[in-house]
Amino acid sequence: MRLIEFYSEEKQCSYIASKKSCFRYFIIHNVSVEFYYGLLERGWRRFGNYFFTPMCEGCIDCISIRTLIEEFNFSKNHKRVLKKSENIQICVQKPSVSQAHIDLYNRYHLFMQNKKGWEYNPITPDAYVDMFVEGHQNFGYEFLYYLDSELIGVGLVDVLKDSITAVYFFYDHRFAHYSLGTLNILKQIQIAKEHHLKYFYPGYWIKDHYCMGYKERFTPFEALQNIPDVFDVPIWEMYGINKHSLK
Template identity: 55%
Template sequence: MRLAEVFSPPRNPCGYYKDRYSCFRYFYIQNCSRAFCQGLVERGFRRFGEYFFTPMCQGCSECVSIRQLVHEFTLSKSHKRIIAKNLNTSVLITRPSISQEKLLLHEKYHQIMAQKKGWAFQRMSPESYVESFVEGFCDFGYEILYEIEGKLVGVGYFDMLENAISAAYFFYDHEFSSQSLGTFNILTQLLLAKSKGLSYFYPGYWIEGHHSMGYKERFKPFEILVNTPDIFELPLWKAPESTTP
């Protein structure tokens, strides 16, 4: 395993608050082991390709690492309705790869999100797609392909670790928004983790009450990371004191 540490420029515009800037701590790791990946995820890191990152923003700690307790998770009535309306959605779990169909869907998704939520749009090259989603999957990285009547409508990426699943990214076709594919993707991974007897599901960072990042609290019960441990320090997880109703 080969590891190098870098920091992002300290004045990158924040993707969630227009009046703030972001800074990330990165590790570049080639041939990462499953155990080391899990250790980083437990300490608040996320993986994209061979890069692991965690926010280190001065004066702001809104992005919170969150994890669902898989053994205690049960489907709500709403969850069951979403699963029922996706009975005809084909779900294929495979190893990460690139295709023209995925590139086009990724581009279409981000064009819509630029219109809906003001995301900065930049066309992703095949090389960037491979660097972000395909490289570094080692023996633990997977992708989920969602198809309806033979049409690719969603792509999700996740890592299956020793006692957890860590979600990386998901994009979908907004023409099929009525299928609630974002929620269906999370439920697919939560139920997969439960079937494997895993303890946790890490959906990424959570910002309480935020229009883009607040939805992750809907999957209960969950814990949050309350410290910012270095890689050799113990992470402290606990149930949140309160959440937005």
């Protein structure tokens, strides 16, 4: 296992315009499951062979959370989303790339540029492989969502020991009435339940945020209380019972 460490340049935060963001990165080829799992428990995320965690000066608004799968109950709204999507076909396989992937990814980000002001940079097949296909080893998968043979959503996930972690999701906004973002999470939790996994990691959460706040709908969940380094002990507590108060 080879590891290269670096920090990103400080820039305007993508989620809170008044703040600056900075990320700590590891580039790791052939990461072991044990080391990756340790990073996940300490609030790190993965794209390709890149592992990252926010290190923003004076800000701890991005909180790592994990849903308790066994205790999670599908609400009436969740069941409606699942019922409404019964005509959507789902294929779970190892991460791949096709022209359909590229076209869908670019349409999604062009839409989000207009809707939320995201910076739009069309992705190339090589860049897609670098971000979403490389580094998947034996733990990475993709959920492909099809409607009448048309690819309408792609969800990237990793499955590690007792946990499933969402890597990324993009979809065709023409089919937003299917609540595809919610559907993707529910399907991942559903499969995790079937395989008796313990945790679902949805990524960083910002309380009451217009873009990141939705993750609190998948309760019960624990929140990471500290900002542990690689060999520090991570402290997780139930959110809503022991209120998080990061130092």
